[in-house]
Amino acid sequence: MLAPYKTCLLIDDNYIDNFVTRRVLENSNFAEQIIVRQSPAEAINLLREATIKPDVIFLDVRMPLMSGFEFLEEYDKLLIDKKDIKIFMLSSSLDPTDMKESSGNKYITQFIHKPLTVKALEEICP
Template sequence: MNISTSTFQSVLLIDDNSIDNFINKKLIETTGVAEQVVVMDSGAGALDYLKTLSTFPDVILLDVQMPGMDGFAFLQEYAKLPAELTQRCTVFMLSSSIDHRDLIRARENPHVKRYFNKPLNVQELLVYATA
């Protein structure tokens, strides 16, 4: 699958697993889903990065389980960012967690559009990101 024009300007991957980040970044790049892919290995680092931007990424793929600041703690801080920046950004949780409570928490969070299980499925991402 190669998309002739990128669907998204930018995607932000937030995951502490470097192998998952490498695979997901390559998958997004080789399928042409986004013009730019930025990788952050922590929730705190991602928040610091977002605070420097005047325009947020189109999509954030957020892992649930990370040391220090997990995905849900990231979302609590993300909710404090200016709405004019967060409202154009779609957040998806992408996790290998099998804890049903994580799925429920993600569904209840107003900033999370969908919870995906790893590995990333680009076609599924496109369906829900453009819906």
């Protein structure tokens, strides 16, 4: 079975969460390439330099130095074609403010609670 996406970018500061999420993505054949970055700033640089062109981004909300929402502010400034990039906010946050802010953001496709599951992937796959 072909993967529905070519490139998936996972941005989360937590090594264990990244390990688990990556395994779910790999086992589900979600994308041909899965790129993991623990630093949102590093991910922004990859996007700015056009080093990668993800189809899907899974973005954590709460990270030190730069939150998921701060990442989105920097993402908005990037001079790249964003129309085909889906961003899923992937978080363990139960804060209703985070969910409300993500639902009001023009770049966020959906808020997904951690841990990422095969069922959640099936719901978002084309």
